[in-house]
Amino acid sequence: MKILVVGAGAIGGYFGGRLLETGQDVTFLVRKARAQALAQHGLQIRSQAGDASLMAPPTVQADALHETFDLIMLSCKAYHLPQALQDMAPAVGEQTLILPLLNGMQHLDRLDARFGAGRVLGGLCVIPATLDAEGVVRHLGASAGLSFGERDGGRSPRVERIAQAMANARFDSRLSNTILQDMWNKWVFLAALAGITCLMRAPIGDIVAAPGGERAILDLLEECRRVAEANGYAPGDAAMQRSRTMLTEAGSTLSASMLRDLEQGSPVEADHVIGDLLARGEAAALELPKLRLAYTQLMAYEARRGQ
Numbered sequence: 001m002k003i004l005v006v007g008a009g010a011i012g013g014y015f016g017g018r019l020l021e022t023g024q025d026v027t028f029l030v031r032k033a034r035a036q037a038l039a040q041h042g043l044q045i046r047s048q049a050g051d052a053s054l055m056a057p058p059t060v061q062a063d064a065l066h067e068t069f070d071l072i073m074l075s076c077k078a079y080h081l082p083q084a085l086q087d088m089a090p091a092v093g094e095q096t097l098i099l100p101l102l103n104g105m106q107h108l109d110r111l112d113a114r115f116g117a118g119r120v121l122g123g124l125c126v127i128p129a130t131l132d133a134e135g136v137v138r139h140l141g142a143s144a145g146l147s148f149g150e151r152d153g154g155r156s157p158r159v160e161r162i163a164q165a166m167a168n169a170r171f172d173s174r175l176s177n178t179i180l181q182d183m184w185n186k187w188v189f190l191a192a193l194a195g196i197t198c199l200m201r202a203p204i205g206d207i208v209a210a211p212g213g214e215r216a217i218l219d220l221l222e223e224c225r226r227v228a229e230a231n232g233y234a235p236g237d238a239a240m241q242r243s244r245t246m247l248t249e250a251g252s253t254l255s256a257s258m259l260r261d262l263e264q265g266s267p268v269e270a271d272h273v274i275g276d277l278l279a280r281g282e283a284a285a286l287e288l289p290k291l292r293l294a295y296t297q298l299m300a301y302e303a304r305r306g307q
């Protein structure tokens, strides 16, 4: 299976690198600076699951992309989507499948509009990771999971082939019959996590220890849950209980990748992760004061960045 990974940042670098490690036919679509760094230093992964040093990983830049691939794993940030979709277009052939790993949901509509819904799978990943200043992919915790599936829940030979390709890689891959619900579950969790950790500029444990912290977390999570419910994707009790437990654990160092981006002064996926959820909730006439506040402060941050 010929695999193109769009972006070799934290997510693309980790999952693409793990597939490359097992001998899969992986190429990274990268821009110039990342291409140069990968050629010079290789793809470096530091992880509890085992470090990897992959010298001269196959890369291609957009102007040299002239062949199609069986699978495209999309791992750019949401604010880079328009350019990424344009750059990867030559790689999309008749049988190509696209597996997006972004947080949120809106990218599915954009992918459908550009390449046709039949080519676009559902997908998500659960992993805390970052690309450090030296270009090293740092896996910051123990979890490394990637779920994917047909959006109608069907089990098809084409997704079974992807499952086979991922079977030996050093991450937990899961072929899901409920990938859209899984994506909503993750979105609800992530929007609450990103919203509260960015609002408070602190990881979960510090927020829980502050007066009113736990109440604020649970209220925000409940607002996110109600948006999913209003959109026909209410997370089940077990998923909500898991989210509540993780988001209120005393001493937890958990924070969102969005907080890491914000603390580095980088752009954040405010519209994609928080704004879109808020819009879907307000379209259903929900009152979402905490989610709105989370969105407002991210937009204020973006405004300051722009100045």
Ligand SMILES: NC(=O)C1=CN([C@@H]2O[C@H](COP(=O)(O)OP(=O)(O)OC[C@H]3O[C@@H](n4cnc5c(N)ncnc54)[C@H](OP(=O)(O)O)[C@@H]3O)[C@@H](O)[C@H]2O)C=CC1
Pocket (backbone or CB within 6 Å): 006, 007, 008, 009, 010, 011, 012, 029, 030, 031, 032, 033, 034, 075, 076, 077, 078, 080, 083, 084, 085, 087, 101, 102, 103, 125, 126, 127, 128, 129, 130, 131, 257, 269
């Ligand atoms: N990091 C995390 O812990 C998690 C992140 N996610 C989600 O995964 C997605 C990716 O995040 P993450 O990996 O952290 O982000 P990173 O910024 O680390 O990586 C994104 C990469 O995409 C590259 N890119 C952007 N546009 C293009 C393009 N046109 N062609 C080629 N490469 C391109 C960037 O390259 P360049 O260097 O050239 O800018 C960058 O290296 C986000 O939606 C995020 O929310 C999900 C789970 C966990």
Ligand SMILES: CC(C)(CO)C(=O)C(=O)O
Pocket (backbone or CB within 6 Å): 103, 125, 126, 127, 128, 129, 190, 193, 255, 256, 257, 258
């Ligand atoms: C919460 C987490 C780490 C789970 O993958 C995530 O998606 C993020 O921080 O963006």
